[in-house]
């Protein structure tokens with residue numbers, strides 16, 4: 001094998017998340033593992049949501065970049081457990097989200113208030129005001145909720161915690 | 163638990179997710195407001211994703227070369243094992259929300275227990291899906307409160323939906339030989355044990371919504387063993403149209 005596992009991780013950082021291209025699939029926490037068994041590379045990925053329509057594209061994009069790097073012998077495995085959580089998104093990824101106008105997840109998935117409808121203050125990605133309002137728990141993609149800023153009056157997407 | 167029983171257990175879960183997802187997706191482009199259109203189609207997408215995961219696993223168990231699409235789209239009506247509640251027509255928005263509220267409350271409790279399953283796939287599936295269902299529950303229970311404590315019209319409609327659907331909630335808590343085998347194997351969930359907690363949650367939300375909780379009486383059943391209402395054939399006619407007209411069609 002001409003690459004180390006570490007090198008393959010950095011190759012995978014070139015694969016964009018199809019829905020939020022500013023973030024790559026490693027930062028997003030979608031790539032769970034890279035294993036080299038002699039001449040074979042096994043990449044483990046996990047979906048953000050069960051019905052995430054981007055998974056097929058992500059798999060194809062990973063396959064494409066591996067072939068581009070002359071890695072012909074690979075296997076991409078999808079696992080459901082441990083279940084993807086917003087806690088796995090790196091701080092860099094969260095800052096990138098904010099810079100593109102999407103408020104990053106504010107609480108950890110372990111917060112108990114979630115089921116009982118308690119939502120922590122979400123700050124506006126534009127003016128940073130905490131005076132914001134939930135419009136809908138469901139937004140433009142499965143992973144986002146819709147908010148409105150009461151100060152700058154802009155509507156914005158919030159990457160909700162799971 | 164035999165392999166056939168585990169297949170059957172999985173298909174029931176998959177069919178609930180598939181048929182509810184199909185029903186919810188009928189709202190696509192018809193939601194009362196844009197946000198709700200998006201909310202229900204997102205919920206439908208989660209259900210369809212969960213159904214896909216379950217059908218993939220069921221197909222492996224069966225080992226007859228059928229894949230998840232064949233299981234989803236090419237069976238006959240009596241081979242579908244979803245409960246009757248999820249196949250009922252959407253009705254008005256209150257009816258759709260009440261059905262979602264009853265089902266999501268049950269499904270949340272069910273998945274919470276299933277995540278402790280000794281079966282590797284079932285527990286992984288439950289752990290994953292639980293996170294999504296939390297949001298379905300929150301969305302539907304918020305709307306029950308808004309409609310119940312809203313205008314006279316919305317109050318009347320949601321109460322009517324709750325009364326009508328109540329007779330379909332009993333099937334969620336029934337146990338038969340397959341459920342029993344799954345439970346004994348340490349794989350499945352004791353449905354009857356969920357009823358108390360379900361009642362408590364439903365009663366608390368209805369109370370907050372100024373709505374009346376119906377009394378338990380006679381309950382419809384049959385979907386789990388493939389005896390469906392007349393609505394099921396119509397769902398399949400629409401859902402299977404493409405696969406039956408153009409066999410093997412792919413994107």
Ligand SMILES: [Zn+2]
Nearest residue numbers: 124127149152
């Ligand atoms: Zn703002």
